[in-house]
Amino acid sequence: MTITYRRERPPLDDLIAVYHACTLGGRRPVDDQPRMAAMLAEANLVVGAWESEVLVGVARALTDSVYVTYLSDLAVRDSHQRRGVGKGLIAQVRAAAPGASLVLLSAPQAVDYYPHLGFTRHDSAWVVKPGQELRA
Ligand SMILES: CC(C)(COP(=O)(O)OP(=O)(O)OC[C@H]1O[C@@H](n2cnc3c(N)ncnc32)[C@H](O)[C@@H]1OP(=O)(O)O)[C@@H](O)C(=O)NCCC(=O)NCCS
Numbered sequence: 233m234t235i236t237y238r239r240e241r242p243p244l245d246d247l248i249a250v251y252h253a254c255t256l257g258g259r260r261p262v263d264d265q266p267r268m269a270a271m272l273a274e275a276n277l278v279v280g281a282w283e284s285e286v287l288v289g290v291a292r293a294l295t296d297s298v299y300v301t302y303l304s305d306l307a308v309r310d311s312h313q314r315r316g317v318g319k320g321l322i323a324q325v326r327a328a329a330p331g332a333s334l335v336l337l338s339a340p341q342a343v344d345y346y347p348h349l350g351f352t353r354h355d356s357a358w359v360v361k362p363g364q365e366l367r368a
Pocket residue numbers: 254255256305306307308309312313314315316317318319320336337338339341342343344345346348349
């Protein structure tokens with residue numbers, strides 16, 4: 233398997249196909265095309281892993297390039313997992329902003345993955361959902 237990493241946005245249909253081809257499809261708004269299009273267009277660091285002309289994995293991140301990179305989505309087709317593609321995508325994301333910390337929220341399926349790669353658990357990560365009221 234020869235994988236080529238491209239630091240550019242893949243076509244939207246290819247991105248959605250990768251999400252459908254792994255469990256991330258159940259955790260992202262894959263049936264809401266305008267929202268997915270915005271997620272792709274507004275992410276400023278997107279890396280695709282290509283096997284020939286087939287997108288087999290993707291990393292979608294937002295970065296200020298110097299301090300922090302938020303890795304929003306990491307997805308590898310089920311058919312291509314456990315062959316180093318996820319690790320390769322993370323390496324590309326880090327190489328794009330080497331001075332930035334990489335931060336992410338793990339999907340339940342990947343809670344053991346990130347510590348395996350050397351990520352450190354952060355005990356004070358906090359989330360507020362869209363529409364959620366904050367206490368006055
Ligand atoms: C999580 C995911 C991105 C990993 O990608 P991958 O290409 O299969 O992972 P890699 O091949 O790069 O694995 C690197 C190492 O982690 C290990 N690993 C892979 N998946 C793992 C898991 N779920 N738990 C623990 N270790 C895992 C591999 O065995 C490999 O170990 P080694 O380097 O010691 O041989 C992929 O399984 C995936 O897309 N899952 C579905 C979507 C998802 O949950 N994404 C994460 C959202 S936060």
